Amino acid sequence: MELGMQLVQQQALKLAMTQEMRQAITLLQLTAPELKEYLQQQELENPMMELKEKSSPRTGSGSREAEFLDFQAAPEATLQEELASQLRMMSLEASLLRQCLLVVEMVDDNGYLTPGTPPDWEEEKWESAVAGVQQLEPAGVGARSLRECLQLQLERHFPEEAGARLIASDYLEALAEAATPEELAERSGLSVSASARAAGIIQQLQPKPGAAYGSSRAEYILPEVYIEPSENGWDVFLNDTALPEMYVSREYQLIEQEADGDAKAYLKRKREQFEWIKSCVQRRQETLLQVTKELVRRQERMLSEGADQAVPLTLKMVAEALHIHESTVSRATVKKYAQTPKGILELKSFFHSGLKSGHTVHSVKKRIIEEIEAENRGKPLSDDKMASRLHAEGIAVSRRTVAKYRTEAGIPSSSARKKQRR
Incomplete structure (x- = not known):
């Protein structure tokens, strides 16, 4: 007893x-x-x-x-609470769940992953956790740029619309600047009807997927x-x-x-x-x-x-x-x-993530932007050439990393830049 x-x-x-x-x-x-x-x-x-x-x-x-600095009244449920709730309802391994929940803490009120340093994980684990969060509702949440946000929504809601995905990926600036479908078609290479359809679909998307949420207070x-x-x-x-x-x-x-x-x-x-x-x-x-x-x-x-x-x-x-x-x-x-x-x-x-060369992501992105601003307008630098230039400076990055940082900075691909400058 x-x-x-x-x-x-x-x-x-x-x-x-x-x-x-x-x-x-x-x-x-x-x-x-x-x-x-x-x-x-x-x-x-x-x-x-x-x-x-x-x-x-x-x-x-x-x-x-x-x-x-700011005062804002918002709906009852926060975006972060909603995302965390969805994750806990999924059948995830405990380690992946913890990692995804940490990613959720880095999502801002608009639904974007805040710039800065990811936790000190291997890149594969970090990308897996981000991908897990990007599967949640609302579509587009966890994106690191407007392009990625729109691409996530297109993959979820318009998977067959290749034209819309092309515009969102490589011709967002053209879409913003084009006054007519004809102008967009000329710059993107799509037909006029395909350009009009793609523009109409993209206009239905939410550039701030977390805007419907906010602080519960x-x-x-x-x-x-x-x-x-x-x-x-x-x-x-x-x-x-x-x-x-x-x-x-x-x-x-x-x-x-x-x-x-x-x-x-x-x-x-x-x-x-x-x-x-x-x-x-x-x-x-x-x-x-x-x-x-x-x-x-x-x-x-x-x-x-x-x-x-x-x-x-x-x-x-x-x-x-x-x-x-x-x-x-x-x-x-x-x-x-x-x-x-x-x-x-x-x-x-x-917090700033570091590369093996000791440079921060911020400084590498800055160098990429500087190189693109100074490039030959008739012969834009490809991601491969950019990676080679950075290697010559002692910055060890791959072509994929250059492409990722370029996209996050909102800069089109070299082929898209060349078309824009014609």
Whole structure:
């Protein structure tokens, strides 16, 4: 009997710890406005909990003059919640499900995969996870460019329309500039009727597949961290007005001391709940500050000189430096913003994938754009020739990688560029 009671108590403790850990994880990934709303709801439900708004931020720093960037009311279900729900209903292996859920966290409100660095996975695993997300509804979600977004929708809804796929792939600029089907036909090589049909189909597509979704609440975007230059490098500190101060209610503390029986047990439980929430919030703030300081330490040149000076930096690199899990770094940075001398930046923008040559994806894309802008207009550079030029500079990329980066930059193929310039 005694052993049975011990097992029941152990199971109850394990369940409670699991629920508490879930709560801690949830609070870490919430934005400051979302967390503030959560705390206000907890205050209504917990008599032992009191909140007090903090005073206005210190003045004198131009970078702190305007904290709130945007305000947007949106439908009840968020796009990310909808995508995560679809994934959990699919029969995916646990590892692939986790990877797809991380990809979902990198999808913005318009349905596009945010630019920046994918997690530190092998390219094959990353592309598999992205492909998994791109199979979800709405069609086009998880795309990395407008071209890819339209192609995904055409493959899903108009698989037989080769003309529309050709226009979406190679002649989007021509479609935007052409006043008539005849002009589009001349530039694309399709017949006039095929051009008209393709244009009509593409006009039915959704350039922002996530636009029907949004935040389930009125969402403010504000910096939670300040990054400012100093004599010794950079100062990093939290926006101490983003969240209210939390107190134990003095009134109900006195009531708890005088109460007995069920009333005393109830107030004790509520006080413990408050203490746990407060510790979770403190841990969230400590993690956010810790991660941001590491990002700044790694990307000092990016902050002082611009994005093209960023060095390769991944979730794994930060996680290993801080001895925490990659998912913790991801949750601490998604939809979190910092006020910097370069403006307000999302913490995710500090991550940049690196190539074996040590160059970042951003810098390679910049070189591709520069080469194309300077190319012979009558003899545009093919992706093969571009890869060869980059190899000569010590940038080891394949033709497929060049094609991928060129497409993501919204640049047509060499044959399409040649036709456009005739």
